[in-house]
Amino acid sequence: MAAALVISALGLLGLVAFITALVAGGLAALAAVGGLLAMFVFLAAVVLSLVWLERKYLGRLQMRMGPMRVGPFGLLQPVADAAKLVLKEDVTPAWVDRWLFWTAPLLLFLPSYLLWVAVPFGPGLVLRDLDLGLLYIVALSVVGIVGILMAGWGSANKYGMLGSLRSAAQLVSYEVPVIIVALTVAMMAGSLNLSQIVEAQRPVPYAVVQPLALFLFLLAGLAEVGRTPFDIYHAESEVMGGPYVEYSGAHWAVFYLAEYVNTFLVAVMVTLLFLGGWKGPGLPPVLWFLLKAYLVVGFIFWFRGTFPRLRIDQLMALGWKALVPLSFVNLVLTSIYLFYGWPWWGMSLISLAILAALGYGIHRQAAARKPAITLVPAVEVRSAR
Amino acid sequence: MPQGVTANYLVVFLAAVVGFLAIALMFAANYLLAPRRASPLKGLPVECGIPPVPFAWTQINIRYYAFAILFLIFDVEAVFLFPWAVLFLKAAPVVFYEMLVFLGILLFGLVYGWRKGMLVWR
Numbered sequence: 001m002a003a004a005l006v007i008s009a010l011g012l013l014g015l016v017a018f019i020t021a022l023v024a025g026g027l028a029a030l031a032a033v034g035g036l037l038a039m040f041v042f043l044a045a046v047v048l049s050l051v052w053l054e055r056k057y058l059g060r061l062q063m064r065m066g067p068m069r070v071g072p073f074g075l076l077q078p079v080a081d082a083a084k085l086v087l088k089e090d091v092t093p094a095w096v097d098r099w100l101f102w103t104a105p106l107l108l109f110l111p112s113y114l115l116w117v118a119v120p121f122g123p124g125l126v127l128r129d130l131d132l133g134l135l136y137i138v139a140l141s142v143v144g145i146v147g148i149l150m151a152g153w154g155s156a157n158k159y160g161m162l163g164s165l166r167s168a169a170q171l172v173s174y175e176v177p178v179i180i181v182a183l184t185v186a187m188m189a190g191s192l193n194l195s196q197i198v199e200a201q202r203p204v205p206y207a208v209v210q211p212l213a214l215f216l217f218l219l220a221g222l223a224e225v226g227r228t229p230f231d232i233y234h235a236e237s238e239v240m241g242g243p244y245v246e247y248s249g250a251h252w253a254v255f256y257l258a259e260y261v262n263t264f265l266v267a268v269m270v271t272l273l274f275l276g277g278w279k280g281p282g283l284p285p286v287l288w289f290l291l292k293a294y295l296v297v298g299f300i301f302w303f304r305g306t307f308p309r310l311r312i313d314q315l316m317a318l319g320w321k322a323l324v325p326l327s328f329v330n331l332v333l334t335s336i337y338l339f340y341g342w343p344w345w346g347m348s349l350i351s352l353a354i355l356a357a358l359g360y361g362i363h364r365q366a367a368a369r370k371p372a373i374t375l376v377p378a379v380e381v382r383s384a385r
Numbered sequence: 386m387p388q389g390v391t392a393n394y395l396v397v398f399l400a401a402v403v404g405f406l407a408i409a410l411m412f413a414a415n416y417l418l419a420p421r422r423a424s425p426l427k428g429l430p431v432e433c434g435i436p437p438v439p440f441a442w443t444q445i446n447i448r449y450y451a452f453a454i455l456f457l458i459f460d461v462e463a464v465f466l467f468p469w470a471v472l473f474l475k476a477a478p479v480v481f482y483e484m485l486v487f488l489g490i491l492l493f494g495l496v497y498g499w500r501k502g503m504l505v506w507r
Contacts, residue, residue: 094428157430250415313506
């Protein structure tokens with residue numbers, strides 16, 4: 001009798017413990033889902049703001065007004081665009097491979113959303129402070145290529161096919177310098193945890209210690225998201241939108257969303273790895289973080305408004321003959337430097353010297369090249385006749 | 386939610402579910418709100434009005450494979466570099482020199498490919 005009582009009491013206790021754990025786990029999971037939803041809403045707001053900023057900024061660069069009609073200063077233009085995309089017909093061409101065609105946007109978007117689980121916005125302000133945060137982000141950022149490839153192949157369209165192949169070659173090539181430069185930063189911080197990397201930049205941000213690495217990371221990151229100087233895989237005048245050519249309506253909107261989220265991710269990674277993250281005087285940390293990230297985004301848009309598109313051979317040459325060797329040299333130099341424990345300013349001097357030599361070399365080459373066409377004023381042509 | 390590796394990657398899994406549902410919601414809205422009118426011409430691949438022949442799934446130039454293989458080499462090597470980068474200051478000096486040798490071999494491979502014209506896009 002007593003034994004039965006003890007056993008049933010133990011069983012009851014176990015049951016209570018089990019239910020408590022279940023409820024606690026469920027509550028925690030609910031909290032996590034709430035955080036994830038908040039992150040999704042935040043990212044959607046960021047994308048809307050980026051679309052507006054880019055159109056307005058490019059318009060100003062080209063001496064136009066940019067969006068003006070919808071809302072004050074055209075602020076509601078991206079909202080109107082998003083509403084339009086949802087209301088548009090989602091055409092599925094007859095020849096496509098339906099599975100690939102339909103799942104490709106998801107496969108591009110999901111990794112670019114999953115990344116944000118590990119991105120810290122301030123001290124402790126992160127969904128999950130992963131110890132392998134940098135590795136996690138670098139690893140997931142490559143998965144999107146599969147989505148693009150699937151989109152291009154699944155469309156059964158020549159332009160889509162060509163664009164997706166180009167994207168595979170380009171994104172894969174520029175992934176190498178991104179990884180190596182991220183490694184250099186991890187080496188200096190002695191950690192792969194993004195919060196710790198930011199904390200390691202307390203005296204001086206790594207942009208000062210390693211200007212060359214910042215330059216390499218920004219260039220390779222731009223190519224990685226296919227922003228304009230490096231956008232041959234979805235260039236309108238060459239492959240008509242490349243892998244996205246057959247998409248319309250909500251499917252196309254998801255591609256667009258992923259693209260802008262990735263652009264913002266590059267800005268955020270530059271902020272975290274090189275600009276000292278949320279560190280700054282006066283303002284609250286989150287504001288500093290967003291300020292820096294939007295500054296980098298502004299640079300990215302400026303690039304788009306300034307530089308002409310690269311050809312594919314130039315693009316691959318820049319990736320494999322310039323960025324990959326330079327990033328490796330930088331890695332080896334940094335490792336030697338850290339191994340012997342020399343002061344940080346020496347590293348920034350070396351980095352600056354390499355960057356200056358690079359700039360001078362490019363300048364020499366550009367100056368030595370003779371222009372293919374000489375422009376002659378009309379007056380001289382008439383007098384020569 | 387408790388810390389730990391399992392809990393961390395449980396959140397990643399939850400994020401996948403949340404992201405999937407959000408996108409599915411958007412597709413559903415599109416499905417319900419947008420007009421749908423099928424027509425044989427709409428079903429053709431876009432080719433600026435030119436009849437889409439031959440079919441798009443054809444042979445692919447070999448140079449794409451060459452770059453994919455190069456990437457694979459460097460990516461696999463990065464897997465070895467990640468733990469090394471974090472730990473080489475705490476480990477024995479031989480770890481540091483060994484990785485320099487490894488990087489040297491790798492860069493020699495890149496220079497060899499460069500000299501052989503593997504990096505030229507033609």
